[in-house]
Amino acid sequence: MAYRVGVVGAAGYAGIELVRLLLGHPQFKLVAITSNADAGQKLADVYPAFAGVSDLEFTTHDNPLLTACDAVFLAVPHTAALAAAPGLLKAGVSVFDLSADFRLSDPAVYEAWYNTQHTSPELLKTRAFGLPELFAADLARAAASRAAGEAVLVACAGCYPTATSLGAYPAIQAGWMAEGSSVVVDAISGVTGAGKSANARTHYCSADENVEAYGVCKHRHTPEIEQILGLEDRVVFTPHLAPLKRGLLSTVNIPLAPEVADTLTTEDAVARYRAFYEGSPFVRVLDAGQFPKTSSVAGSNACQIGLAVNGRARMLVITSAIDNLCKGAAGQAIQCANIVLGLDETCGLPLCALPV
Amino acid sequence: MAYRVGVVGAAGYAGIELVRLLLGHPQFKLVAITSNADAGQKLADVYPAFAGVSDLEFTTHDNPLLTACDAVFLAVPHTAALAAAPGLLKAGVSVFDLSADFRLSDPAVYEAWYNTQHTSPELLKTRAFGLPELFAADLARAAASRAAGEAVLVACAGCYPTATSLGAYPAIQAGWMAEGSSVVVDAISGVTGAGKSANARTHYCSADENVEAYGVCKHRHTPEIEQILGLEDRVVFTPHLAPLKRGLLSTVNIPLAPEVADTLTTEDAVARYRAFYEGSPFVRVLDAGQFPKTSSVAGSNACQIGLAVNGRARMLVITSAIDNLCKGAAGQAIQCANIVLGLDETCGLPLCALPV
Amino acid sequence: MAYRVGVVGAAGYAGIELVRLLLGHPQFKLVAITSNADAGQKLADVYPAFAGVSDLEFTTHDNPLLTACDAVFLAVPHTAALAAAPGLLKAGVSVFDLSADFRLSDPAVYEAWYNTQHTSPELLKTRAFGLPELFAADLARAAASRAAGEAVLVACAGCYPTATSLGAYPAIQAGWMAEGSSVVVDAISGVTGAGKSANARTHYCSADENVEAYGVCKHRHTPEIEQILGLEDRVVFTPHLAPLKRGLLSTVNIPLAPEVADTLTTEDAVARYRAFYEGSPFVRVLDAGQFPKTSSVAGSNACQIGLAVNGRARMLVITSAIDNLCKGAAGQAIQCANIVLGLDETCGLPLCALPV
Amino acid sequence: MAYRVGVVGAAGYAGIELVRLLLGHPQFKLVAITSNADAGQKLADVYPAFAGVSDLEFTTHDNPLLTACDAVFLAVPHTAALAAAPGLLKAGVSVFDLSADFRLSDPAVYEAWYNTQHTSPELLKTRAFGLPELFAADLARAAASRAAGEAVLVACAGCYPTATSLGAYPAIQAGWMAEGSSVVVDAISGVTGAGKSANARTHYCSADENVEAYGVCKHRHTPEIEQILGLEDRVVFTPHLAPLKRGLLSTVNIPLAPEVADTLTTEDAVARYRAFYEGSPFVRVLDAGQFPKTSSVAGSNACQIGLAVNGRARMLVITSAIDNLCKGAAGQAIQCANIVLGLDETCGLPLCALPV
Structure with missing residues (x-):
């Protein structure tokens, strides 16, 4: 029984690494990949490594399939995640955000370093911090909430x-x-x-x-x-x-x-x-x-x-x-999603680099 | 039900790529990796990408586990495969040779280009040529022989x-x-x-x-x-x-x-x-x-x-x-082994490169 | 007694290689470097390798110093050289063009491959082809014309x-x-x-x-x-x-x-x-x-x-x-200029690469 | 009036950079390049960048031309310079050492870090430290000694x-x-x-x-x-x-x-x-x-x-x-030699990198 997942901002480097890993993930079914700039193009035309591997096409960010997902990964620049996360959460979709928007617990610090207003400071109180080795309790709490039917927000740590x-x-x-x-x-x-x-x-x-x-x-x-x-x-x-x-x-x-x-x-x-x-x-x-x-x-x-x-x-x-791109972005986000969704944290993630 | 496999010459680049792929192969169990130069060393000490992934150690080429394998991959220089293949075949082990020793059907051509005598010309008559997309019949014949209990020799094409x-x-x-x-x-x-x-x-x-x-x-x-x-x-x-x-x-x-x-x-x-x-x-x-x-x-x-x-x-x-190293060496050899052993030819082989 | 020279399109890769070589040339004095995109910026701010080496600034292409030069190098895209060369020649400036605009002797071939009209076909009859090792006579003729007081056009060969x-x-x-x-x-x-x-x-x-x-x-x-x-x-x-x-x-x-x-x-x-x-x-x-x-x-x-x-x-x-960039562009153009201006063809040109 | 110079250890990377720079130096004449491993081979056969540029051949380290030089550059591993410097100095040749052998003023520190005895501690008292921007007085003193007819030793700083x-x-x-x-x-x-x-x-x-x-x-x-x-x-x-x-x-x-x-x-x-x-x-x-x-x-x-x-x-x-290799080794040694021999410190040294 696979979870339905989507990637917003799938044509950037962290996004496409999410796509690579999610296409090979045994428990996730990737149903939507969005990129406003590449909408309408085939995945394999933008990234030819996927030729013969997947027929997915990029759509715009407003793809309705996203709100039917169990989990959505946000691989967009800061401020864009601030805009996207609340709606997805409201629709019952758990959000794994790779941007910096929900990482800093103090909105004033965010505003000082990112020169922009934090529009959802209330989410900072409940979001889990996505660095499993150091914030296991945070993610366990998120997993419990999720098991109880809540959509959760995970702010994945930066690289x-x-x-x-x-x-x-x-x-x-x-x-x-x-x-x-x-x-x-x-x-x-x-x-x-x-x-x-x-x-x-x-x-x-x-x-x-x-x-x-x-x-x-x-x-x-x-x-x-x-x-x-x-x-x-x-x-x-x-x-x-x-x-x-x-x-x-x-x-x-x-x-x-x-x-x-x-x-x-x-x-x-x-x-x-x-x-x-x-x-x-x-x-x-x-x-x-x-x-x-x-x-x-x-x-x-x-x-x-x-x-x-x-x-x-x-x-x-x-x-x-x-x-x-992997432990520093896409892989870590999937590791967090594995934990929150009750899977083994290594599920679908490569343990081993190319030896040469 | 996994097949037991080994790699002779596992510390070279084609050999270590075989190791990478075989460790992730769902139907093969890698039981022996040999390298005379690195014998006694842990895989992860020679190739640190395997740290935490495998506890295998390199042994010398005369590892007795090899003759108990279903299939052995030879990733050794030319002439070394000439020396190793006959014994393995006699022991009932199918051999997938990545060297040039059994590729040229005419031993005279081999001797002219490699400046050395071909010591097993009789094997050239029955070996299959390992380039599945162009020599499907060869490999089908080898698969049939193998199913009938014979050990077979496949000379995998060069890069x-x-x-x-x-x-x-x-x-x-x-x-x-x-x-x-x-x-x-x-x-x-x-x-x-x-x-x-x-x-x-x-x-x-x-x-x-x-x-x-x-x-x-x-x-x-x-x-x-x-x-x-x-x-x-x-x-x-x-x-x-x-x-x-x-x-x-x-x-x-x-x-x-x-x-x-x-x-x-x-x-x-x-x-x-x-x-x-x-x-x-x-x-x-x-x-x-x-x-x-x-x-x-x-x-x-x-x-x-x-x-x-x-x-x-x-x-x-x-x-x-x-x-x-993959389609040009290790991946192709495993593709051939998949076919000969009756598995799907894509089994355990990556279809997709890193997108970036 | 140095010749005054200028470079049009000096901020591109061939242009900046011209700048490097001309700044070290013992017989040329570089008086103008133009780049419409970088006009007003210091050379060293755009290419920090020149920090402490030269105080030149980029100007727009209409720099009046150009028409007072003995020779001008055009390192602009095709069609831009078509536009710039005639005026410089009329002003008595010899032109060394690194673009493709004057290379093909038959304007119809140019028009077929470059999808644009050749606006100065008459110049094709007299231009020298700038590949000294194969077209020595062309360049000797240009040198003679130049010695006789004429401004000459050299179409330097592509890389x-x-x-x-x-x-x-x-x-x-x-x-x-x-x-x-x-x-x-x-x-x-x-x-x-x-x-x-x-x-x-x-x-x-x-x-x-x-x-x-x-x-x-x-x-x-x-x-x-x-x-x-x-x-x-x-x-x-x-x-x-x-x-x-x-x-x-x-x-x-x-x-x-x-x-x-x-x-x-x-x-x-x-x-x-x-x-x-x-x-x-x-x-x-x-x-x-x-x-x-x-x-x-x-x-x-x-x-x-x-x-x-x-x-x-x-x-x-x-x-x-x-x-x-050197023999395939800037160096060759300077080699041509050396010949046309009566200098040794190696003058100011590096014979030797970095050994490692 | 050029100075005669030689390079000991000319086939290593610092050595060959010395060769490159010395061949282009207007006041130095490179008469001997030594490499025990490459002795008898032409410079251009070992480093093809020099094809057509120089006919020098590598000799063994005992080349008698060295003792007839004004200055010799040592580009050998530590301990080898310890062995070579005293003889050259005795022969009246100024020595510019790129190794670590004479850098540390306290021989005990040298012995602790390099696990070997310092066989010429007396030279440490008079050697100049070769980092011109910070040790100008040292080099001025060496220049004065050299002008007075003494052979001097300069220990050039590491990279x-x-x-x-x-x-x-x-x-x-x-x-x-x-x-x-x-x-x-x-x-x-x-x-x-x-x-x-x-x-x-x-x-x-x-x-x-x-x-x-x-x-x-x-x-x-x-x-x-x-x-x-x-x-x-x-x-x-x-x-x-x-x-x-x-x-x-x-x-x-x-x-x-x-x-x-x-x-x-x-x-x-x-x-x-x-x-x-x-x-x-x-x-x-x-x-x-x-x-x-x-x-x-x-x-x-x-x-x-x-x-x-x-x-x-x-x-x-x-x-x-x-x-x-340049300011961190060969270039700095030549800068030191320029100073010691009374030339402008920039003589023969490139001020400018390739812009791209």
């Missing part, structure tokens, strides 16, 4: 916050961080992270053979990371663009409290992290001395984490790798 | 011959080619085609930002293409290396007989090709005016084909795209 | 025609080609060849990890190659896009006359080509068995050529590598 | 220390850094930084479409950065590998003293940096809000720096871009 928080959270929860210090996060993303829009930055001849920082000290994922980690004004986040399609590596530097720095070994840290992630099928903590390659997770919903304790400089250095 | 022949065969069968003319094939492969060996050619700094031809007029896939197409001494084949990991594009130029050139339209050619490939789930012939991107098939077992009739110069130009 | 013709011409001139046969040219270009416009094809995530053919049987460089080689309706040209920035490799297949095929060795062919290019400082014919890498010429004005005689199939296979 | 220190030094000198705090440096290098050796890490199929950290908390450039900045045990340095050939971006996070954080603006910081680098032709400090692309400096000896003050988290974030 940088996902990799960064999976890397940083266990250490901070363990109380290892030096009081009053700040976490320095330098992260690197592939170009799919910049979206499907063709512009000077995404031109092949600009992105190829180049790395650069962008959004320095003002990237909108900063407050989201701070919220997840409980570190207001204490996250310094610098994203970088590198010449690859998929993949996101977050390098997290956590200053250690002196007494921790003097005793904690890398092996201790690995053990603690492994215990923390014991029930999490997608997270893999590597042996001491190993650090993840983004290519080891590309195309999959996995997150790989490497750790090193730097006693000299009293710092825990963590690198955390995900596929920005 | 360039697969893409090239799928592109060229229907036109030649249709009699469109000018008498006495030669086919010009210029093909481009990603660097996985050059194998896992680290050398001056496969160094990132040599392959990146570069295209070049190699093996000009002497590549060993030439006689294989000529054999499949029945064009002795009439194939000019030039392979090129381009900076991508997976993907192979073969551009095939077939001189048209004058009367054909004067009347055949591209639409006619597309229609003929579509009819030819009607029962072939992995081959997709694109609309007139469309030509395949290798990225549309990477990671999948698909082949996409584009066609153009050049009336001015009396030439049919065909471009044919595959993933060299 | 594919340059690589292809440098590769094919000596063989055809030698009479090696089989009568009535067609030349098959499969060429591969980096993404700068697709221009600066940001679109679905030039998006990093579309071009990366992909090769594809485009413009099959209808690319506009076809009649230009046929004109240079004197092979009307006998060139089959298929360009391909590969994931690199700069570099163009043309693989040329020339059917050999039977008597030639039976006797010509690759060494003979190399010797003939070396004799042909003896006085050409930018062309390098490689030893038999060697084939060029595009990375060996990227950033330079060099062309490297490799040859192989295929006796079995009676074919001469040639691969010819250039940098599409 | 990561160069980019990082050029980015960090002015802020630290200004006293902006919070007392007792540590600097976090996350840097990204292209694959040429991993050297010419073909191995699992440098294989195209491993490096492509991948980013990863390496040498976490133990990279040997850490003590060199600490020495330059005067921050013992207070630098946390994590290098990363990204899929490009040339380019190095260092992202430096400097905790600001509270009183500085409350008042310093990004514009202030830019102004201070511009004043600091006023006489430095290769360093360019970008406008507030701008951050460098590595592609803007690739192939050149330039360094571009971007700055942002993060008042919320009291951090100065700096990104600094160089070409690891």
Whole structure:
């Protein structure tokens, strides 16, 4: 017995990754894919990888099939999800939002960083935060509501916050961080992270053979990371663009409290992290001395984490790798939907990247 | 009821692609992966994409589990398959060979192009040629033998011959080619085609930002293409290396007989090709005016084909795209095994590439 | 005593390569760079490689400094050069046109392939064709006219025609080609060849990890190659896009006359080509068995050529590598300007690529 | 009047970049290039970019022409420079060493990080440190000694220390850094930084479409950065590998003293940096809000720096871009040689990258 699902904003990169995963999902039936720009075109004409695989066509966002779905995924820019979610919820459709619109619990923070009014602040009180490994209780509550017949809203975490928080959270929860210090996060993303829009930055001849920082000290994922980690004004986040399609590596530097720095070994840290992630099928903590390659997770919903304790400089250095489109967007949303709809959280999600 | 399978030479690029596909195959149970160089190491330590996915370890080639398999895939260099196949067959194990050792039906041609003696010429008479879309009868015969309790040998086609022949065969069968003319094939492969060996050619700094031809007029896939197409001494084949990991594009130029050139339209050619490939789930012939991107098939077992009739110069130009490691190697071998073992030929094989 | 020069269309990829080369040219003083889209912006703000190197600013195309130049380079789309050249010539400025507007000697061919009227057919009679290694007499004539005080027009050859013709011409001139046969040219270009416009094809995530053919049987460089080689309706040209920035490799297949095929060795062919290019400082014919890498010429004005005689199939296979922006565009235009203005043809032009 | 120079270890990536630059240097005559592995081979056969450009051949390291040089560049692994430098100095040849052997002033630190004995500790007292923008006095002293007839030794700074220190030094000198705090440096290098050796890490199929950290908390450039900045045990340095050939971006996070954080603006910081680098032709400090692309400096000896003050988290974030082979190795060594030999420091060095 499959659930009927739809994707709004299906022609963007996160949207099309949802389509790929949902077409292969054994418990979901994808009935509607919308894109105002590509409405009327066949999926396979816009993305030729689907030639011979699916006859779906893009429709406009007002496709009536959406309101007959069990769940709808919103893969639209911020503000567009604010506009779309309330109606779907009212129609009894659970909403899994990949945009930033419902992530920040304080609407004032949203308004400050996104320069726009939050039109549904009441939804922020009940929405679940979609990062299953760290917010299991949130999603369990949503699953219970859904089982009781309610439509629920899940605000799926962003790509940088996902990799960064999976890397940083266990250490901070363990109380290892030096009081009053700040976490320095330098992260690197592939170009799919910049979206499907063709512009000077995404031109092949600009992105190829180049790395650069962008959004320095003002990237909108900063407050989201701070919220997840409980570190207001204490996250310094610098994203970088590198010449690859998929993949996101977050390098997290956590200053250690002196007494921790003097005793904690890398092996201790690995053990603690492994215990923390014991029930999490997608997270893999590597042996001491190993650090993840983004290519080891590309195309999959996995997150790989490497750790090193730097006693000299009293710092825990963590690198955390995900596929920005999968665990950082579409895969995570489906993982949340699996949980909320009572399925196994791995259902339909690739655990394994291409080996080469 | 799963079949037990093994991979000899599992740490190379074709071998590890077999491992990836076999681990996800619903009817095969992968019980042995061998690599003399990596014996004793965990799969996930050599290829970290498998972290948390499989606990398999590499063993040496003499793993006794192999002879207890239903089918073994040989992903070893030529001559090594010559050495390994007879023993496995004698032990009752069906063999799917990805090397060139059993592809050429005439051992003299093998010896001329590979500079080595063919030690099992008798096997060439009964082996099936593993290119299902063009040699269905061969594989049906092997399936019948196998059903009757015999171990069978399948010589899977090479990567360039697969893409090239799928592109060229229907036109030649249709009699469109000018008498006495030669086919010009210029093909481009990603660097996985050059194998896992680290050398001056496969160094990132040599392959990146570069295209070049190699093996000009002497590549060993030439006689294989000529054999499949029945064009002795009439194939000019030039392979090129381009900076991508997976993907192979073969551009095939077939001189048209004058009367054909004067009347055949591209639409006619597309229609003929579509009819030819009607029962072939992995081959997709694109609309007139469309030509395949290798990225549309990477990671999948698909082949996409584009066609153009050049009336001015009396030439049919065909471009044919595959993933060299999947349809060009591991995927095709599994497709052959599916057929021989009585499964649906698509079983366990990805039809769809990553959309981006 | 430097010549004053300007570049019209300086913000495109060929234009900015002209700017790079002209800023380093010891005999040219770059006084005007125009771009209607970027007028008013500093060179270094649009192309940050020039930070600290030049204070030039882009102006609109009507910059009056242009008519005071000795030479102006037109790096504009076709039809725009048709509009700009006559006025400059009238003002006594020699014009080096990188567009296709004055390349085809027969205006009817231009009109058929470019779907637009040729508004200055009279200029086609006197323009020099800008491919110095093959049209030395043309450029010598232009130099003489220029020395006599006339403004001259040079129609610089396109990127594919340059690589292809440098590769094919000596063989055809030698009479090696089989009568009535067609030349098959499969060429591969980096993404700068697709221009600066940001679109679905030039998006990093579309071009990366992909090769594809485009413009099959209808690319506009076809009649230009046929004109240079004197092979009307006998060139089959298929360009391909590969994931690199700069570099163009043309693989040329020339059917050999039977008597030639039976006797010509690759060494003979190399010797003939070396004799042909003896006085050409930018062309390098490689030893038999060697084939060029595009990375060996990227950033330079060099062309490297490799040859192989295929006796079995009676074919001469040639691969010819250039940098599409340099020898294929800006470098060649400066080489022509050097000749026309009486300088050494190598003046200010890089002979050597980055070694890695 | 040209100086005679040689390169020991000329076939590696830094060595061949020296060759490229020295062949084009107007005041240096390159008379010897050595490589024990490639001895007897022509330069152009090993690096085909030099075809037609130079007839030099590689010799073994014991080439007697070296001791007749004015200056020799050592581009050999650490310990090999320890072995080679004393003899050359004794022969009156000034030595510009690109290895790490003479960078660390304290031999005990060298021995701790490099696990080998320092056999010439006395040379550490007189060697100049080769990072001209920060150690001008050192190089002036060496120039004076050289003018007085002495052979001098210059220990050229490493690639990561160069980019990082050029980015960090002015802020630290200004006293902006919070007392007792540590600097976090996350840097990204292209694959040429991993050297010419073909191995699992440098294989195209491993490096492509991948980013990863390496040498976490133990990279040997850490003590060199600490020495330059005067921050013992207070630098946390994590290098990363990204899929490009040339380019190095260092992202430096400097905790600001509270009183500085409350008042310093990004514009202030830019102004201070511009004043600091006023006489430095290769360093360019970008406008507030701008951050460098590595592609803007690739192939050149330039360094571009971007700055942002993060008042919320009291951090100065700096990104600094160089070409690891040029300003990070060969170019910097030649810059040092120019200074020591009394030439303009920019002599023969490219100021400008390819614009695209």
